[in-house]
Amino acid sequence: MTNSDFKPKGALWLFIILVLVGFVWAVLYFGRSNPLLANNGQAFSSRQTNARQPRTYTVFYGLGVFSPTNIRVHVGDSVRFQNDSKTPIRVVSDSLNGVPDLAGFDSIGEIPPDSVFSYTFGQAGIFGYHNVKNPNEEGTVIVRP
Amino acid sequence: MVIRINNFVRIMIPFGLTQVLGIYAAYKFLPDFLAIQPAGFSQFSFLDLIILAAFAVVFIFVAVRFKKVGSVAFRGFLALLIFSGTQAIWGIWFAPLVSTVLALAVTVLFWFLRNVIMQNIAMVFTLAGIGAVLGLSLLPMTVIYILVIFSFYDIIAVYKTGHMIKLAQAMIESRAIFGFVIPEPGQTARRKISSVTPGQGFMILGSGDVIFPLLLSASLVRISLLSAGIVAVFSIPGLLLMHLIFTNQKSRRPMAALPPIALLTILGYLVAIISNF
Numbered sequence: 230m231t232n233s234d235f236k237p238k239g240a241l242w243l244f245i246i247l248v249l250v251g252f253v254w255a256v257l258y259f260g261r262s263n264p265l266l267a268n269n270g271q272a273f274s275s276r277q278t279n280a281r282q283p284r285t286y287t288v289f290y291g292l293g294v295f296s297p298t299n300i301r302v303h304v305g306d307s308v309r310f311q312n313d314s315k316t317p318i319r320v321v322s323d324s325l326n327g328v329p330d331l332a333g334f335d336s337i338g339e340i341p342p343d344s345v346f347s348y349t350f351g352q353a354g355i356f357g358y359h360n361v362k363n364p365n366e367e368g369t370v371i372v373r374p
Numbered sequence: 375m376v377i378r379i380n381n382f383v384r385i386m387i388p389f390g391l392t393q394v395l396g397i398y399a400a401y402k403f404l405p406d407f408l409a410i411q412p413a414g415f416s417q418f419s420f421l422d423l424i425i426l427a428a429f430a431v432v433f434i435f436v437a438v439r440f441k442k443v444g445s446v447a448f449r450g451f452l453a454l455l456i457f458s459g460t461q462a463i464w465g466i467w468f469a470p471l472v473s474t475v476l477a478l479a480v481t482v483l484f485w486f487l488r489n490v491i492m493q494n495i496a497m498v499f500t501l502a503g504i505g506a507v508l509g510l511s512l513l514p515m516t517v518i519y520i521l522v523i524f525s526f527y528d529i530i531a532v533y534k535t536g537h538m539i540k541l542a543q544a545m546i547e548s549r550a551i552f553g554f555v556i557p558e559p560g561q562t563a564r565r566k567i568s569s570v571t572p573g574q575g576f577m578i579l580g581s582g583d584v585i586f587p588l589l590l591s592a593s594l595v596r597i598s599l600l601s602a603g604i605v606a607v608f609s610i611p612g613l614l615l616m617h618l619i620f621t622n623q624k625s626r627r628p629m630a631a632l633p634p635i636a637l638l639t640i641l642g643y644l645v646a647i648i649s650n651f
Contacts, residue, residue, distance in 0.1 A: 245525075248637060249633065253518055255644050298599040355405070
């Protein structure tokens with residue numbers, strides 16, 4: 230490999246590494262406003278140790294997907310299921326042999342487009358749910374003590 | 375600028391299949407992983423890194439210096455990886471005993487058929503299974519740091535020390551290729567692995583270049599399936615950028631493929647964060 234051959238290649242790789250580092254910085258910067266998506270371990274531990282007030286989280290439904298698909302909350306927290314799609318949905322708890330994982334969770338009726346169904350989780354556990362209209366559209370709420 | 379679309383599509387198909395299958399596998403494995411705290415970067419001590427680096431150095435040295443021992447080690451290690459990865463994937467659809475038998479069958483077929491198509495099918499299953507399990511065990515930020523560190527390492531190992539190229543050559547000589555073997559137009563996927571020579575009608579995409587973006591997607595499945603999908607979609611233009619750099623080299627030679635793929639993969643993660651998906 231000649232010197233004249235190496236220089237532009239070295240510059241290219243240096244540029245790629247610098248942009249990579251820039252992106253990591255941007256992830257850390259923008260991740261502050263989205264700690265769930267950009268959690269870094271500290272978010273997990275601090276949430277476990279601090280005395281805390283109940284919070285409300287939102288799960289958005291659109292394009293056949295619940296987002297975040299898996300959400301971690303604590304006992305006493307509320308989760309709002311917001312229907313951002315053009316069709317009504319009905320959110321119900323997954324069940325085993327006809328027994329729901331979380332009795333009382335199911336939305337009483339359909340959640341029309343641009344509407345919200347809210348539920349406060351009173352017990353710890355891992356609760357799966359799905360849209361009755363399409364059982365393949367599912368998500369999980371992890372409720373910690 | 376040269377763009378060989380036909381070549382790119384041939385690379386993209388196994389790469390894309392691995393990402394899709396890996397995310398699906400992670401989604402299916404998730405209930406078993408929910409009780410496990412994913413590993414943060416701070417959980418690795420300096421001693422852990424030293425042990426890992428020492429193991430890697432010894433492995434590379436033995437593989438390159440003592441070719442016979444290296445050849446046996448490569449083959450054994452590859453067989454173990456194929457069995458583990460395919461067993462994890464079959465486990466999605468079948469009972470443990472059936473999935474173990476099927477994984478064993480794939481491993482045996484892999485060693486008996488030894489052609490390009492079997493190599494690539496086995497690799498899709500292997501990398502998807504291992505990537506899904508590893509990704510679910512890590513925090514997304516940990517994977518980001520891993521991507522940056524290994525991108526930097528890839529450049530040094532290919533262009534500065536050259537040991538990555540020697541290692542790849544040793545693997546090809548021992549016919550234990552950790553990656554996809556991509557036939558260029560005019561070549562058939564039924565060719566025996568023993569007749570494959572990179573640069574002469576075949577390209578090789580290393581397993582690391584495929585599994586690292588999958589680690590990030592799989593780690594995001596814990597939080598948002600949509601974000602995982604966005605990251606996987608962004609890794610494809612990363613693959614295209616890698617292909618453009620590769621095809622536009624003055625002379626055709628091995629290149630560090632991970633940095634451009636990692637670049638666009640992390641950009642996908644950034645987009646997911648900013649879009650609040």
